[in-house]
Amino acid sequence: MKILIISSTFPFGNNEVFLENEIKYLRQRKDINYEILPSKKDIQITSNRKKYKYNNFLIKKKNTSKFSKFLNFIFSMKYTKCRNEIIRVLSHNPKAILYSAYSVSSFSFYVDIFKNYFKESRDLDKLVIYTYWNTEITYALQFLKPIYNYSIISRIHGFDMYKEVRPFKYMPLKKYFLKNIDYLFPISKKGGDYIKMTYGFNPSVIKYFYLGVNDINYISKPNNNNIFHIVSCSKLRKIKRVDKIINLLNSVSKIRGDINFHWTHIGDGPLLTKYESISKKTLKGVNFNFLGYLDNDDVYSFYKKNNIDLFINTSKSEGIPVSIMEAMSFGIPIVAPDVGGISEAVNDNKNGYLLPKRFNDQQLINAVIKILDSKKINYIKNESRLMFEKKFNSESNYKSFYNFLKSNILEN
Numbered sequence: 001m002k003i004l005i006i007s008s009t010f011p012f013g014n015n016e017v018f019l020e021n022e023i024k025y026l027r028q029r030k031d032i033n034y035e036i037l038p039s040k041k042d043i044q045i046t047s048n049r050k051k052y053k054y055n056n057f058l059i060k061k062k063n064t065s066k067f068s069k070f071l072n073f074i075f076s077m078k079y080t081k082c083r084n085e086i087i088r089v090l091s092h093n094p095k096a097i098l099y100s101a102y103s104v105s106s107f108s109f110y111v112d113i114f115k116n117y118f119k120e121s122r123d124l125d126k127l128v129i130y131t132y133w134n135t136e137i138t139y140a141l142q143f144l145k146p147i148y149n150y151s152i153i154s155r156i157h158g159f160d161m162y163k164e165v166r167p168f169k170y171m172p173l174k175k176y177f178l179k180n181i182d183y184l185f186p187i188s189k190k191g192g193d194y195i196k197m198t199y200g201f202n203p204s205v206i207k208y209f210y211l212g213v214n215d216i217n218y219i220s221k222p223n224n225n226n227i228f229h230i231v232s233c234s235k236l237r238k239i240k241r242v243d244k245i246i247n248l249l250n251s252v253s254k255i256r257g258d259i260n261f262h263w264t265h266i267g268d269g270p271l272l273t274k275y276e277s278i279s280k281k282t283l284k285g286v287n288f289n290f291l292g293y294l295d296n297d298d299v300y301s302f303y304k305k306n307n308i309d310l311f312i313n314t315s316k317s318e319g320i321p322v323s324i325m326e327a328m329s330f331g332i333p334i335v336a337p338d339v340g341g342i343s344e345a346v347n348d349n350k351n352g353y354l355l356p357k358r359f360n361d362q363q364l365i366n367a368v369i370k371i372l373d374s375k376k377i378n379y380i381k382n383e384s385r386l387m388f389e390k391k392f393n394s395e396s397n398y399k400s401f402y403n404f405l406k407s408n409i410l411e412n
Contacts, residue, residue, distance in 0.1 A: 003034040011052040013042030025398040063109040076108035081176040096170035103172035110140035142180040153183045158319040165317040187319040188341020209401040212394030219331040229262040233323035236269030244314040253285045263288040325392040331385035351384035
């Protein structure tokens with residue numbers, strides 16, 4: 001039996017680091033046959049990803065022109081679910097009509113694309129399709145499953161789960177595609193509760209296996225000489241609220257003039273230039289550095305070469321960030337808000353501090369000062385490492401995940 005893994009862009013570009021960790025594990029499993037099928041092409045494959053083989057079937061197909069999107073929208077009206085979705089959005093959320101039209105257009109496009117793909121395929125009853133994102137591709141495959149009799153499983157993360165973080169708080173189509181899926185894997189238990197309550201997924205198809213990161217068995221050492229080094233790691237987009245970290249450092253460096261604050265941000269994005277400019281103007285007493293994008297190996301190298309005292313996340317929405325898992329693997333204390341599944345990684349007053357979902361600047365300052373002045377910092381660091389070992393070790397997590405698939409799908 002074979003697993004067809006449908007990614008967004010992996011192995012192209014530098015996104016989907018979490019999938020890269022999973023594929024690294026899967027390459028070691030000689031008992032599982034798999035193929036990667038990226039749905040679109042990002043920038044060229046970086047040198048460290050050239051080792052990953054992929055099928056280019058989907059990236060050769062495009063639904064990008066206005067004419068193509070319009071044509072597929074017209075074709076989508078032959079499907080009852082698509083007509084119902086347009087009626088639903090016009091009745092309840094008319095501002096989202098363009099997002100709805102694009103969604104049903106994409107659904108129709110992928111239905112036709114996969115019909116052609118399956119015409120050239122054999123032994124579909126022995127195929128397991130694994131979509132890494134629960135979007136229109138997954139819906140199209142659910143729609144076709146009764147015809148072609150393959151198995152289908154899907155991960156579901158954040159943007160493909162929480163309607164509140166999408167434009168106009170609108171999630172297209174998902175409520176119509178609750179069946180014809182073997183298993184759905186939310187990346188957090190909170191996420192699982194959310195999709196059951198919000199969309200009505202049957203609890204029997206929902207299973208929990210955390211994502212994971214590699215373990216190089218190295219614990220970051222604390223700094224001496226009144227240096228306090230803070231790290232953050234994310235795309236520089238509005239939803240990540242990295243400006244809150246800039247405001248924090250501006251305030252806390254004045255409150256604690258006895259401390260030499262260092263801040264390193266890992267990650268690029270559309271707000272990089274803006275945040276660099278703001279930091280230069282406001283963070284006069286702080287040593288800061290925007291490293292831009294680092295691949296997974298370079299992130300680990302950075303943590304190993306530098307003494308890190310605290311990792312901060314200020315995002316408005318998350319699943320469970322891989323960046324937090326990576327920091328915990330080095331025994332680094334965490335400060336982060338209670339959004340998405342972060343509370344499953346950050347145990348308040350144990351391996352760091354869990355901020356309220358709508359935290360204010362003072363609450364963030366207080367949490368950082370608690371870490372700074374803590375008399376039990378070794379305990380906090382140890383708890384962070386233990387949390388990683390218990391929940392987010394890639395080797396054990398992906399072993400459990402693929403053993404589950406073998407027992408429940410691959411060998412059935």
